Structure formats: structure tokens, C-alpha cells
Amino acid sequence: MTFSVENVLLLGSLLLFLSIIASKTSFHIGVPSLILFLVVGMLAGSDGPGGIFFNDFKTAKLLGVAALNFILFSGGLETKWESIRPILWQGFSLSTIGVLITAVTVGWFTSYLMGYTLLEGLLLGAIVSSTDAAAVFSILRSRKVGLKGNLRPLLELESGSNDPMAFFLTVSMIYLLEDPDASFASLIPRFFKGMALGALAGYASGKIMTFVINKIKLDIDGLYPVLILSLVFFTYSFTDFIGGNGFLAVYISAVMLGNSNFLHKKSLIRFYDGQAWLMQIVMFLTLGLLVFPHEIVPLLGPGVLISAFLIFIARPVAVLTSMIFFPELNIRKKLFLSWVGLRGAVPIIFATYPLIAGIPVAKDIFNLVFFISVSSVLLQGTTLAHVARWLHVSVPEKIRRRFPLDFELKEDFSSELFEVDIPGTSGAVGKTVMNLDLPKTALIVLIHRDGKYITARGETEILAQDHLLIMADTKETVQEVYDVFEIQPALGH
Numbered sequence: 001m002t003f004s005v006e007n008v009l010l011l012g013s014l015l016l017f018l019s020i021i022a023s024k025t026s027f028h029i030g031v032p033s034l035i036l037f038l039v040v041g042m043l044a045g046s047d048g049p050g051g052i053f054f055n056d057f058k059t060a061k062l063l064g065v066a067a068l069n070f071i072l073f074s075g076g077l078e079t080k081w082e083s084i085r086p087i088l089w090q091g092f093s094l095s096t097i098g099v100l101i102t103a104v105t106v107g108w109f110t111s112y113l114m115g116y117t118l119l120e121g122l123l124l125g126a127i128v129s130s131t132d133a134a135a136v137f138s139i140l141r142s143r144k145v146g147l148k149g150n151l152r153p154l155l156e157l158e159s160g161s162n163d164p165m166a167f168f169l170t171v172s173m174i175y176l177l178e179d180p181d182a183s184f185a186s187l188i189p190r191f192f193k194g195m196a197l198g199a200l201a202g203y204a205s206g207k208i209m210t211f212v213i214n215k216i217k218l219d220i221d222g223l224y225p226v227l228i229l230s231l232v233f234f235t236y237s238f239t240d241f242i243g244g245n246g247f248l249a250v251y252i253s254a255v256m257l258g259n260s261n262f263l264h265k266k267s268l269i270r271f272y273d274g275q276a277w278l279m280q281i282v283m284f285l286t287l288g289l290l291v292f293p294h295e296i297v298p299l300l301g302p303g304v305l306i307s308a309f310l311i312f313i314a315r316p317v318a319v320l321t322s323m324i325f326f327p328e329l330n331i332r333k334k335l336f337l338s339w340v341g342l343r344g345a346v347p348i349i350f351a352t353y354p355l356i357a358g359i360p361v362a363k364d365i366f367n368l369v370f371f372i373s374v375s376s377v378l379l380q381g382t383t384l385a386h387v388a389r390w391l392h393v394s395v396p397e398k399i400r401r402r403f404p405l406d407f408e409l410k411e412d413f414s415s416e417l418f419e420v421d422i423p424g425t426s427g428a429v430g431k432t433v434m435n436l437d438l439p440k441t442a443l444i445v446l447i448h449r450d451g452k453y454i455t456a457r458g459e460t461e462i463l464a465q466d467h468l469l470i471m472a473d474t475k476e477t478v479q480e481v482y483d484v485f486e487i488q489p490a491l492g493h
Contacts, residue, residue, distance in 0.1 A: 041288015054289040064349030067279035074276035076254025083153035091157030101318040103129040126169035132344025164248035197244025205235040206256020261434035303371035315341040343373040424464035434458035441473040
């Protein structure tokens with residue numbers, strides 16, 4: 001087949017369609033749909049019936065960096081500060097100390113097993129040291145499994161913040177392999193510089209994004225996603241240019257933006273969630289095309305051993321060690337955290353870096369990483385729901401909510417739906433919804449005005465005599481809402 005623009009688009013659309021259709025099957029068998037996207041890519045590749053030859057690792061890396069920016073930004077937008085604040089230090093420990101321990105233990109084992117140098121082994125360990133929350137939560141949703149307490153936000157925070165650490169370790173090992181005179185000690189200032197600049201740039205960028213989105217007043221609403229996209233890519237590239245960790249900056253900027261009030265917030269969050277899924281599909285299809293199954297077969301034995309070591313030894317050791325100062329997490333929750341350390345697209349993306357750098361064992365490392373990621377998801381992914389129930393960390397079926405709110409179980413949860421009439425004397429009159437300072441757990445569902453029902457958006461202005469339908473999580477939040485509108489609670493509240 002001649003690869004014209006039309007043919008590329010035809011093949012791309014068919015692969016996307018087949019991937020999405022295949023994802024419906026994955027929900028029934030408990031395997032993340034991303035694995036099936038990968039299989040579709042492999043079937044389309046040169047070793048499959050599709051016969052498409054693709055080995056451009058530079059293009060794959062470029063796609064991977066762009067995709068990871070989308071994935072991290074989308075994840076950060078949906079991260080609620082109220083949820084992660086109680087487990088902030090636990091997540092930080094898992095995403096730094098936990099990642100480091102995983103990289104070191106897997107690196108040592110790989111160098112011993114494969115006869116690699118220690119640095120080459122540590123390179124593979126660094127690449128597979130981060131986890132994939134998208135894979136975990138797609139399985140939990142498909143099996144309708146909820147998690148107790150703070151397990152879900154802890155997993156979200158770890159997976160969103162451990163990719164920057166894995167990236168730092170990966171590029172650092174490549175740096176040491178390329179420069180024999182460099183030492184491990186030289187990595188320490190590089191680490192603190194990268195993380196500090198990344199955090200500062202992310203914080204500043206998040207504030208700037210919020211200000212720009214609310215003040216620019218674009219005439220065409222469809223340009224807001226484009227505006228944000230330009231700011232995201234600028235955040236990554238500028239942070240990388242000044243020597244900071246660009247992935248960390250993107251994630252933090254998204255958390256800052258997601259926890260602020262800005263125009264078209266709900267629609268933009270939904271848009272970037274869809275774009276993140278598109279990027280993950282494209283990445284797994286691309287990576288499937290990059291893999292040549294006949295090259296993986298000779299590495300099946302070592303791949304099985306390294307995967308088993310990662311799943312049953314390295315990850316548990318990393319979790320138990322990094323969580324040693326947090327006794328509030330019981331052993332059952334720690335064991336569950338150990339089991340949900342699924343590897344996804346990110347390790348395979350990072351595995352393209354040593355190939356481009358020309359590291360001698362890079363091709364074997366890429367194939368091993370591919371096998372480790374797939375086997376991790378297949379083994380842990382298919383048993384995840386059973387392990388959650390076995391360890392008693394899942395919400396029992398009889399008390400699980402029927403609504404797809406996807407919140408953690410809280411014993412004091414009590415949803416409140418109530419109505420408020422806005423008097424002309426209220427200080428809220430003339431303000432937009434996003435400037436009301438409503439509690440984060442309160443939502444204006446509907447506004448009744450002049451005989452019409454209006455959907456409350458960020459830019460919707462509150463007027464005197466408006467009749468509001470509001471949802472809140474607790475009675476205390478209801479009182480806070482009344483305080484915002486400067487009115488007395490209605491009878492019964």
C-alpha cells in the first residue's frame with residue numbers, strides 16, 4: 001500500500017475504531033482497554049497481518065512526550081485538593097522514595113540476571129519505576145469496585161506525581177552511561193534543581209492560566225481549549241529549557257487550575273479527559289507498531305523473572321519502606337497499594353529514550369520493558385478486583401452508591417439538595433458563579449429565572465429574585481452556602 005495522506009488517515013481511523021470496539025470486550029474480562037489498543041497496534045505491525053513497518057523511535061518519542069503532557073494535565077485537572085491534602089505526604093513519599101527503591105532493586109536484579117553493568121540495570125529499573133492509574137481505575141470502574149477511605153486519592157496522587165521522578169531517573173542513568181566521568185553525587189543537585197524549578201514553574205503557570213482564561217474574554221468559546229493547550233505546551237517546554245522538570249510543572253499547573261474557578265470549567269475538563277484518552281490510544285497503537293514480537297521471544301524467560309521480581313518483591317518493598325512513617329495505613333491497605341503498581345504507557349515511552357541515545361543494550365531494554373508492562377497489567381489487572389475484596393479495602397456491594405460519582409466511602413457522607421431564593425440585598429447579586437466563593441463540595445444545579453430554567457455556568461451572573469437548586473455534601477456545607485448568599489437558612493436546615 002502506498003502511504004499517501006489519505007491512506008494514513010484511513011488506516012488511522014480504522015485502527016482507532018477497532019481499538020474502541022475492542023475496549024468494550026476488555027470491560028467484561030477485567031483487562032485494561034489500553035492493552036487491547038496495544039494488541040491492535042501489534043496486529044497492524046510488520047509481524048502481524050497488517051504488515052505495517054514502523055521503527056521511527058524519534059517520532060514515537062515526540063508523540064510520547066505530547067501524549068504524556070495531555071495525560072498528566074488531564075489527571076491534574078481532576079485532582080481535588082480536599083481529597084489529596086490529608087494524604088499529601090504519603091503520596092509524596094510513594095512517588096519519590098517508592099520510585100527510587102523500585103528502580104534500585106529492579107536495577108540490581110536485572111544487572112545480576114542479564115549480566116548488564118549496574119548502570120544498565122538501573123536504567124531499566126528507572127524506566128519501569130512509575131505506575132499507571134488509568135489502568136487501575138478503568139478496571140475498578142468496569143468491575144464496579146469502590147475503595148474505602150483515602151486509597152483512591154492516594155493512588156491518584158502517586159500515579160500523577162511519580163512520572164516526573166521516573167523521568168529524572170531515566171535521563172540521569174542515560175547521562176551517567178554517556179559520560180563515564182560523571183558520578184552519582186552529581187545527580188543530587190540536578191535532582192533538586194529540576195524538581196524545585198518544575199514545582200515553581202508549575203505553580204506560577206497554574207496561576208497565570210487561571211488569570212488568562214478568566215480575563216481574556218474570547219469571542220469564540222471553541223478557542224478556550226486551544227488557548228489552554230498552548231499554555232500547557234509552553235509550560236513544559238519553558239520549564240525544560242530552564243533546567244526544570246517539565247512533566248512535574250505540567251501536573252502541578254493542572255492541579256492549580258483544576259482547584260480554581262475558571263470559565264467553561266466543566267466542559268474543558270471533559271474535553272481534556274477525552275483528549276487524554278485519545279493520546280493514550282494513539283500512544284499504545286504506535287508502541288504496538290514499534291514492537292517486533294519475534295524479538296521478544298528470546299527474552300521471555302528473563303522477562304518473566306524480572307516481572308515477577310517487580311510485582312512480588314520490588315513493589316511491596318518500595319511501598320512498605322516508603323510508608324513506614326504512616327501507621328494510619330494498615331497492612332491490608334499497604335498490601336493493596338503494593339498490588340496495584342501496574343505499569344502502563346509511560347515506561348514504554350521512556351524506553352525509547354535509550355534507543356535514541358544509542359545505549360548498547362537499548363533494544364533489549366525496550367523489549368523487556370514492553371514485556372514487563374504487558375505482563376504486569378495482565379496479571380495484576382485481571383486480579384485487581386478480587387484482591388481488593390480479599391483484603392477488605394473495597395466498598396461492600398450493598399452500600400455502594402448507584403450514582404457514578406466515583407468518590408471514596410465516607411461514613412459521614414450525607415448529600416443535601418435544597419433551594420435558595422436570592423433577595424435583592426444579597427451580596428451575591430451581580431457576581432458570576434465562579435466568583436461566589438462557594439464551598440468546593442457545593443454545586444448550583446439549576447437556576448429558575450423569569451419562568452425559565454438556566455444551567456449554571458462559571459460566567460453566569462446571579463440576579464435578585466433568582467431561585468437556585470443547590471447540592472451539597474453535608475449540612476455544614478449547606479450552612480456555608482447560606483453564609484455566602486448572606487441569607488438565613490430555610491426551615492429544616
